Amino acid sequence: MEAIRRRIAARALGAGDRLPSIRGFAATMGVSPSTVVEAYDRLAAEGLIRSRPGSGFTVAGHPPLAVAAIAARPDPAMDPLWVSRRSLDAGAAIPKPGCGWLPPDWMPVAALRRSMRRIARGGDAVLTDYGDARGSADLRRLLARRFAAEGLDAGPDAILLTASASQSFDLVCRALLRPGDTVLVDDPCYFNFQAALRAHGARAVGVAMTPSGPDPDLFAAALDAHRPRIYVTNSALQNPTGATLSAQAAHRLLGAAAAHDLAVVEDDTFADLEPEPSPRLAVLDGLGRVIRIGGFSKTLSASTRCGYVAAKPDLVEALVDLQVATSFGGPSPVAAGLVHGALSDGSYRKHLASLRTRLSEARRDTAGRLCDLGIRPWLMPRGGFTLWCRLPDGRDAAAAARAASRDDVVLAPGDVFSVSQTATDMMRFNVAQMSDPRVYPVLARALAAA
Amino acid sequence: MEAIRRRIAARALGAGDRLPSIRGFAATMGVSPSTVVEAYDRLAAEGLIRSRPGSGFTVAGHPPLAVAAIAARPDPAMDPLWVSRRSLDAGAAIPKPGCGWLPPDWMPVAALRRSMRRIARGGDAVLTDYGDARGSADLRRLLARRFAAEGLDAGPDAILLTASASQSFDLVCRALLRPGDTVLVDDPCYFNFQAALRAHGARAVGVAMTPSGPDPDLFAAALDAHRPRIYVTNSALQNPTGATLSAQAAHRLLGAAAAHDLAVVEDDTFADLEPEPSPRLAVLDGLGRVIRIGGFSKTLSASTRCGYVAAKPDLVEALVDLQVATSFGGPSPVAAGLVHGALSDGSYRKHLASLRTRLSEARRDTAGRLCDLGIRPWLMPRGGFTLWCRLPDGRDAAAAARAASRDDVVLAPGDVFSVSQTATDMMRFNVAQMSDPRVYPVLARALAAA
Helix, strand or coil: CHHHHHHHHCCCCCCCCECCCHHHHHHHHCCCHHHHHHHHHHHHHCCCEEEECCCEEEECCCCCHHHHHHHCCCCHHHCHHHHHHHHHHCCCCCCCCCCCCCCHHHCCHHHHHHHHHHHHHCCHHHHHCCCCCCCCHHHHHHHHHHHHHHCCCCCHHHEEEECCHHHHHHHHHHHHCCCCCEEEEEECCCHHHHHHHHHCCCEEEEEEEECCEECHHHHHHHHHHHCCCEEEECCCCCCCCCCCCCHHHHHHHHHHHHHCCCEEEEECCCHHHCCCCCCCHHHHHCCCCEEEEEECCCCCCCCCCCEEEECCHHHHHHHHHHHHHHHCCCCCHHHHHHHHHHHHCCHHHHHHHHHHHHHHHHHHHHHHHHHHCCCEECCCCCCCCEEEEECHHHCCHHHHHHHHHHCCCCCEEHHHCCCCCCCCCEEEEEHHHCCCCCHHHHHHHHHHHC | CHHHHHHHHCCCCCCCCECCCHHHHHHHHCCCHHHHHHHHHHHHHCCCEEEECCCEEEECCCCCHHHHHHHCCCCHHHCHHHHHHHHHHCCCCCCCCCCCCCCHHHCCHHHHHHHHHHHHHCCHHHHHCCCCCCCCHHHHHHHHHHHHHHCCCCCHHHEEEECCHHHHHHHHHHHHCCCCCEEEEEECCCHHHHHHHHHCCCEEEEEEEECCEECHHHHHHHHHHHCCCEEEECCCCCCCCCCCCCHHHHHHHHHHHHHCCCEEEEECCCHHHCCCCCCCHHHHHCCCCEEEEEECCCCCCCCCCCEEEECCHHHHHHHHHHHHHHHCCCCCHHHHHHHHHHHHCCHHHHHHHHHHHHHHHHHHHHHHHHHHCCCEECCCCCCCCEEEEECHHHCCHHHHHHHHHHCCCCCEEHHHCCCCCCCCCEEEEEHHHCCCCCHHHHHHHHHHHC
16 A cells, blocks of 8 residues: 555556556565555545546545655655755754855845835735735836846736745646646756746756757757647756756757647746856747746845746736635735835945855865765866765765764755656765854764765 | 637536537537538537547537637626736726725825835845745745734744735645636626636636625535535625625535535635724634635735735645645745735734725715715625616616727726626626726716627
8 A cells, every 4th residue: 555655646656547457566566466455445435536437546646745745755855845844944043055055144135124114114005915816016127128138028917026036836737737747847857846836737858958958959859759738947056966958958848849839837936046057948949938037035025025937928917816716906015115125225236246256165175075075076066056966886865865964964865856766876065055064073973874 | 610619618518518419509600510510520620529439529628718818808897807807907196996906095104105115124035036936934924923913823934924815725736636627606796706717727606795704505505516616706895796794604614515525715805904803704713614815915915925824724835835836936025025014013903993994984975975976785785896786777887898898998898707607797897996987988988889
């Protein structure tokens, strides 16, 4: 029962898929066929699988995530949600080289305070009302101007504000996916994409990353083989690798996507950390099949909870409905006002410049100190805060993460990012979270234990 | 094609349900069987229905809401999302007797400004970090103390902060529902429950409301007939009727729920508007099968986007996972800080007292003026801002809402709230939104046109 439960939870078996034959499964598990029959009967009684006359047992439908999340966590260090929750709940005192954000003293706190005081002095409605269903028109106009400067024409009505880039992705999944659909992701990719897809009952299929984006041949082959509905990626400073999509790869991906009528979600969360602009699918495509999502958590504030999605008008219209249906109202006018205030503040550009310099120094320093431990970057990224690294001698990153966790240091082992679970000896480090003196000794001990 | 599409969108046909026979449907629609065959073939090509050898055509699975929402809007004035979006996007200048919140000058703006300035002066992390996965521990402790004062023991760990009561409901649906599940609602009920359930591919079944809660006999019969997974209600100041659950009804509902292993979602959004406390399912049950959700949009601020869910520990744990997977991080620490600040502010209790007095006066005044137009309250509620009223001479509320919409006044016609569509001559009025001098003349004209 546990073996089947795990396969369903891990989406190795999807809704409607046939279960292994009783005889075959009995052989695999080294038990008698009657044991398998009993296990299948019990799973059917639980509603997880169904008996279909003539076609054996099939998976009944994706189990609610509540079940899946718990069942999928036999090894917490390899579970996407484990890293998220450890990072979120660790508290300020615990070093978090595995987390995906910058420490408070790297953020433009003075600009946020100014923005906040401005709102406290401003009109009543921003403090009390739901606001437009699409979110603050001021912030949408500001975003539209930024997009136009990149060569992407999108009026404020083509933009919907949300509570975060993650929630933008969730809304897009709700609008475009049905349980059982396949979604193409980079391998490795941002681990929470996988958690979100699990919540939608979607199956993630990976395409191997190269330093210039996903491998275009493997991408085309995956489209042929799996007929995914959506591809989701970060073109700039891909998480976790820090890779940058090349113009050639972008052109080829979009060509293949068009041939398969694939929707592409481009998560631009790391845009403001880039030293200079790189190719974007949304700009090449012009929001035809590309949906741009993003947020302000990495360079401004994760606390304010504000993201956006830009797409073609009929999809945006459907996303507005979905957001109203599932969280009522638009995103917080207070949050949008804070973001708008801080982005319009003349100091934001300066903040970004000094942030990039500080990250470059931290990246060099971290890479050097990791190399002393035999840990080598897969790529030296052009910007951002992630370093995707290989551990020495094929050490097991999950074992190292478990060991470090016992020493109260949160690490992010490679397989958490890898749909194919082929990043066993890889690890993502956040160069802005490596200054605590406890980090390197704990890391050395964790490596020894792995 | 349109007829089938509407039935699917309105969930009259669910995933796996068989479509009407070709011959029968041709007779119903007054067209030839070959026309029906062609329509079914086209719907199958669109992926909305499937042809199953031997069993005719069946519904393929619930369509993404993007499709459903658009298809379900043949008559905007009867669609839940129509009222929400008209209300949200109407702007301050347009009178909104149909909306579900108070105007800015009814809200404790001074306390919010103080709370905001306090955060602007406070620590960096609240301004920049994601915060705990469960949300601000301060606000959870405050809520736990409030619950304890009612007789409901729930530690801060049994509480998860969310972006709104609506998002709390959405998370609970994600955890407990599969597409095709049935959910019991009050008839009439808060219209956005229906929109949310549609987004989950769930089927809503209604139980007729009485002034003391849903009819217990009909409730028990509905459990027998439909085997719902969840029942969702407002026990205090039910939306739209303003009904108050009696102790006897509460006891009987919980008994029936236990016999059917039904989860009960009690939306306590209107709690602070009650003149004195009334029975609560969560208090009787002690968070066994009852899940309490709520927010602060009605008495404090809709802009800050902060709600909560309190439930048994394993469910809360699963909801935390779901929230991380779908929107990352917990709810905004800034929003939680604002709410905590304003609730702890000594002035909140005074604000509530004066709010209740002001609402009582507005309720009496509105009821009197509506009676002059022949519009009669179904019930004079003990508190809150809604008046559920019957139009004179069986006038069609949807037609009246359409007429008023042309005059730029947003009304909420009865059938938007009614799963059974039996509230054709009913309308919900918000007594706090009736002070604009344009409202009554437009209403009189709309009635004449209906």
